[in-house]
Amino acid sequence: MSSLSRRQALAAALAGAGAVPAMAAPQFGQGLEGQRRADLGKGWFRNPVVPGDHADPTVLKDGSDYYLTFSSFQSYPGAVIWHSTDLVNWTPLTAALQQPIGTVWAMDLVKHEGRYFLYIPVLQPQRMAIYVIHADQIRGPWSAPIDLQIDGCIDPGHAVGEDGRRYLFVNGGRRVRLSSDGLRTDGPVQANAWTPWQYPADWVVEMYAPEGPKLFRRGAWYYLVSAVGGTAGPATSHMVTVARSRSIDGPWEHCPHNPIVRTRSADEPWWSRGHASVVEGPGGDWWMLYHGYENGFRTLGRQTLLEPIEWTADGWFRAKGGTLDKPLPKPRGGKAGPAGATLSDDFSRSRLGLQWSFHAPGADEAARLKHGEGGLAMRAKGKALADCSPLCCIVGDRSYEVEVELEVEGEAHGGLALFYDERGHAGLGFSRSEMLTYGYGQEQGWMREKRAAGPVRIKLRNRENVLTWWTSTAGQDWKQYGWQMEVSGLHHNVFGGFLALRVALFSAGQGEVRFRRFIYRGLPA
Incomplete structure (x- = not known):
């Protein structure tokens, strides 16, 4: 069956079951300049919410606004920040990083005491380092990069402890304390600050690679969302795991339902799903943004996916989107805005557009x-x-x-x-x-x-x-x-x-x- 026939069959099946209006069937090739659009209308969306190579998403809720950025690797200008008011429709605002400092991946975008910070892991010829840039307005101007002198670490996740101290959690279960202004370290890298979850030995994955810690606080608990399994390799690599603690200092307990997201078969539409950030939606429901490769289209890179979660009576949360093969209801309470970016260019402006x-x-x-x-x-x-x-x-x-x-x-x-x-x-x-x-x-x-x-x-x-x-x-x-x-x-x-x-x-x-x-x-x- 052709891909078009499969989509038509899916639309008919969904319409017949009353699950989603027939007009909301996936319509690839429509939207701005014919690009894929996630918003299907009538309150439904279909992944990806940001198509193309937008890996390692980090999301910031700032009032009724949401901001998102991704790994930009060797591309400059880099660290393009995107904006949304409904978690589905995203459009780029600005490139925060103008100065080449190396290969950039898995950043963390945060706001603390009225200032925006972007913590940036960088691969350089002789070292792995973490930098920070900051701004008083999300559109900038952003500061020049500051080297935090944290060597051998990647994937920073910013957190504020119950005593108000600031930390970066990094890959491999480590963390480092920051100064109050967030622009310097305040002590050495601490090993064994958290223990990554271990999957069964017979699972088919790329490698263990505990990485991507992202932290948030809800009620009395800190939640630490991280990835293991490697971000590429077999289709069943990569996953989303959760731990929690009543203190930023631990001890951390693993969710009994880990992993809460994982590609379990190469027949699924999205491969190597992982590296999640969790955020509250505009209407009070909760969501994960993470990345995955599209089945048959690794050439497009890791694309940004949105999945609903629900909180359970025991204080954990579980994913509700399945394999993401079907349209999903949009987040409650959001206001749809512009989506995508204009790629065509007549080069009439005096500077490069954000697509370049x-x-x-x-x-x-x-x-x-x-x-x-x-x-x-x-x-x-x-x-x-x-x-x-x-x-x-x-x-x-x-x-x-x-x-x-x-x-x-x-x-x-x-x-x-x-x-x-x-x-x-x-x-x-x-x-x-x-x-x-x-x-x-x-x-x-x-x-x-x-x-x-x-x-x-x-x-x-x-x-x-x-x-x-x-x-x-x-x-x-x-x-x-x-x-x-x-x-x-x-x-x-x-x-x-x-x-x-x-x-x-x-x-x-x-x-x-x-x-x-x-x-x-x-x-x-």
């Missing part, structure tokens, strides 16, 4: 860009797509089309690509005299074609991980390129790095490439 970020940039990467004159000029860097720090855009559709016009100056070459990392990418580029083909992570020199200099338009269609290319010059009709590429293997389980396959504009060699009229269209699945 450089992969593995240097400290002065933005100096390569020149705005105006009807486009975006990108000074060339490196020798090829692999080493030129392309300008990337995260996408969340299974199928989509992208178009861009470019013009090359000097000895540069540039074009349009799908980029995972330096080893995994595919693309089409042009110099002033040739067309170049990138596949299998390198330029295929034997496929070079002589092409006259001048503006050229490139169109890429990604139909469920099969790429087709077209080109057009001098206003002529589109001409299909003869080589189609299959890219379903360009993901973390092959290359590592926890990234996703992103749309990219690139400029390599000597000279510059000017880009105009970037158009993105999501396609129905």
Whole structure:
């Protein structure tokens, strides 16, 4: 049965059972620029709530507003903060981290005594470190990064003890006390501050990897939500576990129902579900936000999922969403707002939109860009797509089309690509005299074609991980390129790095490439 037929059957079954109105069936390929939208109308939603590579979500409830950010890895500007008023419809506000400090993952966004803090674990060439930035307004300006000198730790989770002292809980059951302003440590890293839950030895997982502690207080209890099992590898890796204590100092007791979320079969729609943050909804109900890989689409990265929870009489909570294969009722009391982000760009603004970020940039990467004159000029860097720090855009559709016009100056070459990392990418580029083909992570020199200099338009269609290319010059009709590429293997389980396959504009060699009229269209699945 085709994916469309499966969705039609699901809609009919749900409508017949009275579970959800027929019109609320999942409608992929609709919404802003055709992107997937979680809000189905009539009070229902379908995961993901933030499609595409938005891993390790950390959520902050601030009055009637919710703020969310994700791992941004080697992309800068990074730590993009998203906003919602109903936990379903999310839109980006600002990029909090402008200065490259390394590979960023699994942050914690908090508000304490009127100030916002973002605690940022960073992988650098010689160390793992934790930084902090702060702001008086969520939109910024955010401070420069401050190195907390916490080496060898990741995944900070901020908490305030019953005595008002501040702490960061980190991976492996450790924690460190913070100064009252949250900008320095106040003592060494403490081992065995909490004991991660241990799954049965015969479970099929990637590794133990106790990580992602997120803490909150409800009533007399502190709750510590964490992940074990590894975040990729087998589909049944990763999970959500819970412990609780009456004191920030412990002792911590494990939930008798752990894990409260886990992918139990590769037949499920979402794999490696884990790394949860728990938050109270606008109407007083409670929810978890966590990430997962979509079955058959690891290339999209880990996407953000929303699941309802309910509190039980014994003071624990349990997940209510099952495998997330069906639409769910929206959180109570929320007000729907804008969703998604505009990806198309005419480059008429004097700065980059929030959809764009450089992969593995240097400290002065933005100096390569020149705005105006009807486009975006990108000074060339490196020798090829692999080493030129392309300008990337995260996408969340299974199928989509992208178009861009470019013009090359000097000895540069540039074009349009799908980029995972330096080893995994595919693309089409042009110099002033040739067309170049990138596949299998390198330029295929034997496929070079002589092409006259001048503006050229490139169109890429990604139909469920099969790429087709077209080109057009001098206003002529589109001409299909003869080589189609299959890219379903360009993901973390092959290359590592926890990234996703992103749309990219690139400029390599000597000279510059000017880009105009970037158009993105999501396609129905």
